[in-house]
Amino acid sequence: MDSASFRVEGKRMVDFVADYWDTIRERRPLPDIKPGYIQELVPSKAPASPEDWSAIFDDLESVVLNGATHWHHPHFFAYFPTALSYQSILADILSGGIAGIGFTWKSCPSMTELEMSSLDWLVDLLGLPEHFKNAHDGPGCGIIQSTASDSTMIAIMAARAAQVARIKAEGDVGLGKWTADIGKTIREIFERVKSNKPTLQSQKSIHIVEDDENAEMIVPFYHDPTVFEKFVMYCSDQAHSSVEKGAMLSGIRLRKLKAQRDFLGNFGVSEMTLRNAIRQDRDRGYIPFMFLATIGTTCSCGVDRLDVLGPICEQEGLYLHVDAAYAGTFAFCPEFKYLLNGIEHADSYNFNLHKAGMVNFDCSPMWFKNGTNIAKFFNVDALYLAHEYQSTAADYRHLQVALGRRFRSLKIWFVLRNMGVAKIQDYLRGTEKLAAKFAELIIEDGRFEHFVPQHLGLTCFKLKNSSNSDNERLCNAINEDRRIHLVPSTVQGNYFLRMVVCSQLTNENDVIFAKNVIFEITDRIFDVY
Known part of the structure; x- marks a missing residue:
């Protein structure tokens, strides 16, 4: 593939992703497959000669999307959100295109310095202590970890x-x-x-x-x-x-x-x-x-x-x-x-900004009160890593396990500049509002109770006067049905179900739909209620 082909196929891939998002409601959050399904779709050996790109592109639906769990489906209510926005996708395209590895300042100065600046933005937006800022006179600092x-x-x-x-x-x-x-x-x-x-x-x-x-x-x-x-x-x-x-x-x-x-x-x-x-x-x-x-x-x-x-x-x-x-x-x-x-x-x-911050995986900002001291603990010197500015510039390799790192700060920079903080705040408040609505709906017929008060987009609930096995049976039936997806948890021996608003596409009708599915399946398997 040369640059001319890349321009054509790159646009085609962007259209494919945009179409996926536009039509995601037509899918179900969980795929109907079993482990090993891909053996029937992918040859056991790699091809000896190049295949045409169109043939590869035609396999995306059957091999990739049909076997994917759709985390951004409006009926995906499991785990916690994994955030995404078109701006952050564009940032990953640029990061992949630059293909730099910013282990030292000199290995990619813009990667290091934009990360330092964007994390200082976050300190202000979150209300964190000033001493966490890279620009602060003290020894504090911030870095983007993977997770x-x-x-x-x-x-x-x-x-x-x-x-x-x-x-x-x-x-x-x-x-x-x-x-x-x-x-x-x-x-x-x-x-x-x-x-x-x-x-x-x-x-x-x-x-x-x-x-x-x-x-x-x-x-x-x-x-x-x-x-x-x-x-x-x-x-x-x-x-x-x-x-x-x-x-x-x-x-x-x-x-x-x-x-x-x-x-x-x-x-x-x-x-x-x-x-x-x-x-x-x-x-x-x-x-x-x-x-x-x-x-x-x-x-x-x-x-x-x-x-x-x-x-x-x-x-x-x-x-x-x-x-x-x-x-x-x-x-x-x-x-x-x-x-x-x-x-x-x-x-x-x-x-994790990549959970609810409109920035896609992976992007986990981390701050140290005394990063200067901690950098000593991870420092391994090698001549090929030395450069003339190492006494005055930040080398992020001293604050992580890996040597290499990607240009993750582009995602923060793109999203905050083009989307704005107010849009992220609206999304967070909307998440909490939808969860509060579900928390109200799930107990309306008297069969369920909250395990803990609803909090930050998450509702924990269980059947009243029930055993752990009853709630486990219900959770399994809901996921086997595949119209919605949620996961359970346990706290000190108590089994309960978790419903968390994950997708930015989820609206009040989706929350009502989830409640209806849960009630319908409960009716079917617990007709004694």
Whole structure:
């Protein structure tokens, strides 16, 4: 394909995508297929010679769209939204066309600097602390990660490294401030660290020493496993599964704290629960180092109160990361800024603009209160990455796991400039209004009840006087019907159904349709009601 063909076929593909959106109501949100369906449509071996592009294009419907779950269908009510707009599609086209990899400032200056500026826009729009701005005089900064899962793991490793550095710097000094048990734990750790003397000669992120075979061995200063053996972090038992994965891959003990009904009638970690966990673990000889708070849990859109838990983290020396993957976008609206009360206590914060912010996947902004310090924890120097401006310019490779990165800020820049903040606010408010309508409708005949109060586009509901198996049976029947799609969840042994407004195409008639489908299927399988 040359540039002339690309112009023709590119326009054809844009038309195909536009037609898909215009006719998406004619489809069903879930495809009627079984695993392995594609084996009948795609040859087992790649073609030896080129195929005509038209033949490939003709296969898009049968191979791709007929086997897709349509997340933007107006009757898709599962998980949480994955945002999209024509502006962000255009941004991805340009990003793919430039095909740059912005691991350093010099590798693509516009990629780095536009990201810095667009994230500063978001700080203002969300009402985040000024110290998160890239343009601020302090050490704070922002970066676009791929997903909230990436952000969580980065935060865990950064918090772990900060605690390792603190212990190594203290050594035997200041142990009197610890309880007897925790002081003994740190002394034991420090004795093991001292036995590896090369790692204590300087605070470089990596040290190269010689082992008994005269081969070079890399010893990480900030990620020294001899130090974090007794570390423990905390999160709500409602936190996303990525927290458990991040802790697991970081080699850290994770303690899930039982959430209680409190703020907004939903589930969150209480002040007493966190304080007791810290005290208990220190008495056991563990080293609490981090609390991960969630703003908008996946299960029920619950909120851990930062204004209550943040001061505890500061008093106890715990790193506080805030995961607002879904709910964070709602802070664009003044009436939802209560979600971020206490955000000034956070050491790092992330949310997924690609969930409800009209920007398509992937785009997960993340901010650090002290990015300058954290950059040390991820720094690996190589001559081919060096450039003459590295002492004054930002190199985003120091704040992520991967080296390469895409031009994601184009999506933010295009959407905010061409769509405007007011349009995003209208969408968020409309989402909440539709969810409130569904919450009203689902209980109108008396067979259902809310599990928690409706919140930010999400309604959690279940059959009254029912068992978990009853609600599971209903959920399976709804999805097997395929006219609407939703998913269940459980909180502390209670099974319930989740209905979340996902598509910007969803209107009040679609919400009424969803209620009617649920009532019809309930009538069919529970004729005793």
